[in-house]
Amino acid sequence: MAQVLQSISPLFPEQAYPDLMVGLTVSDDAAVYKITDDVAVIQTLDFFTPIVDDPYDFGAIAAANALSDVYAMGGQVTLAMNIFCVPSDLPQEIVGQILKGGAEKVREAGAVLVGGHTVEDDEPKFGLSVMGTIHPSKVQTKAAVDSGDILVLTKPIGTGLISTAAKRGKASQQAITASTDSMKKLNRKAAEIFARYPVKACTDVTGYSLLGHALEMAEKSDVCMHFNATQVPFLIEAEDYAAQGLFPGGAKRNLDAYRDEIEFAPDLDESWQRKLCCPETSGGLLAAVPKDCLDALLTEFSNSEEPCWVVGYAEAGAGIKVSH
């Protein structure tokens, strides 16, 4: 996609839009446009096909996922609009449940749903267009990781493994519930805590996987991001499903795409490598935290009963290194 976008980004040269802080050329989790010296708007949209059976949960997950890109930029959400593709024979009850799941998530985020657009389609698709706000000096990007920063992650990974196991009838109800709850969880509180500290670099972990999104940050920031594999948190039973080979197709695709830029320790076998490159849905925030505020930040996460794991650090160099 990045290559295709290069063909349209010259139509909008940066110098012609001095108030555009993040757009096509920079490319990040969301676009950011400065309105005044104190306020910038954040704009993003996301939608996808059902990834769970329950229509309410699907709506809630799609909404949490769409809202997440505003949180990844460090902002708060203000307005949301539904994007809805509906098969003509989908029962009204299911249509209503998808919309309700999304709307209740928008309200939980403190935003207001103000409209949307619906088209008929063979396969249902749902998501949101979201507007948020942020102080221009507080914008967090993928390009601002500094050597010496500590890498933290706010949700366990493994949603792709559990979804694949569920599709093949191999996942426990406990694992399916844990994964659904994780995907429905807003990144709001985590983003609010990051915003109280000098955190400049953040993204959310989604389809390109933990290491894929980290690689984007490493490349844009000109640093090497070093992960300790055993510090990476996994959802319950996700690693068991990996041991059974229940990887989604995207795990190998991601790994093949990034293999040249990732140096794995020799004892991290193909299964480990795929686990860390497995696509996630509505994952947590991956942030780079300056070392001198790490303890205070972790204490605040702990006091707020919000999870946050230290998973690595940034150092001089390039690409990704993963040790055991």
Ligand SMILES: Nc1ncnc2c1ncn2[C@@H]1O[C@H](COP(=O)(O)OP(=O)(O)OP(=O)(O)O)[C@@H](O)[C@H]1O
């Ligand atoms: N069709 C498109 N036209 C213009 N820009 C696009 C298009 N598709 C993606 N982009 C831009 O490419 C960048 C990456 O998009 P993507 O949706 O993969 O974002 P992400 O934040 O990495 O993933 P996620 O939305 O799952 O968190 C974003 O800046 C997005 O606005």
Ligand SMILES: [Mg+2]
């Ligand atoms: Mg994102």
